[in-house]
Structures are given as C-alpha cells and as structure tokens.
Amino acid sequence: MLNRVTRNDNYVWNGLTWSRAQYLSPIGCDVFVTSSPDGDKAKSVVYQNPGWPTTGLQPCTKID
Secondary structure, eight states: OOOOOOGGGOTTTTOOOOOGGGGSOOOOHHHHHHHSSSSOGGGOSOOOOTTOOSSTTOOOOOOO
C-alpha cells in the first residue's frame, strides 16, 4: 500500500491562506494613548496598520 496525499487527509491541499493584514504587525494600544494630547486614543496622531483595531486583544479583519 502506498502512502498518498489526498484532499481528504490534507488540510493544506490548496495552500495556506491568511489575511493581508497579517503582513503588518499591530501597533500597541498604549502608543495611541500616549501620543494623543489628552489621552483619548481617537485623537492620536498615530495610525493603526490596515486591518487591525485600536483596541487590545482583537483579531485582524480581512482587507482587500
């Protein structure tokens, strides 16, 4: 009997995929707070990398 790789037993048959946002690392939440004039991260001069939220412990979203 030959060992063959088939679609049934190979979860990476079509290759691995991930979101384009995962090419960039997220910027930490503390950077937004410390870079804003009054501690409000919405008024920060720093922009988050595309696909990543400004809140902590959140996954990235799919971007095109």
